[in-house]
Amino acid sequence: MRMSDFAYPAVNLVHLAGLVLLVGSMLILDLRLLGVARRLPLTEVSSLLTPLAVVGLVLLLLSGVLLFSADAGPLLNNPLLPFKLGFILLGIVNALLFRAIWSPRLSLWDHAAPVIGRMQAAASLLLWIAAATCGRLLAYV
Secondary structure (H helix, E strand, O other): OOOOOOHHHHHHHHHHHHHHHHHHHHHHHHHHHOOOOOOOOHHHHHHHHHHHHHHHHHHHHHHHHHHHHHOHHHHHOOOOHHHHHHHHHHHHHHHHHHHHHHHHHHHHHOOOOOHHHHHHHHHHHHHHHHHHHHHHHHHHO
16 A cells, blocks of 8 residues: 555545544434433434444444554554554444444433443543544554
């Protein structure tokens, strides 16, 4: 990928687009779960934003593999890489658990999500922001 003047920047832009889709969607959905904009039905917010978040995650994973392959040597020695990968893994596990456990009950949460749902939403926000922060800092550590 480093042989082309355009491949690396193009893949980097795809990675950025994936980040915006994932983190933007999760930010809105998680804030809704935390009680912001309660007048918006949670099931509608979730059904609108979840597919965007999934597309963002797929773009991030595919472009991330390509970006990693271009700089694997230095990245393998970067102390932030395990943290970034760990936050991504935990974010995915949190999202899958949330969907498996709570999806059928979202319509009951229009006024307030239960404490465990709010805790998962807060964890989601922290995990995705931490993963994005670690990813951005990889170039500087």
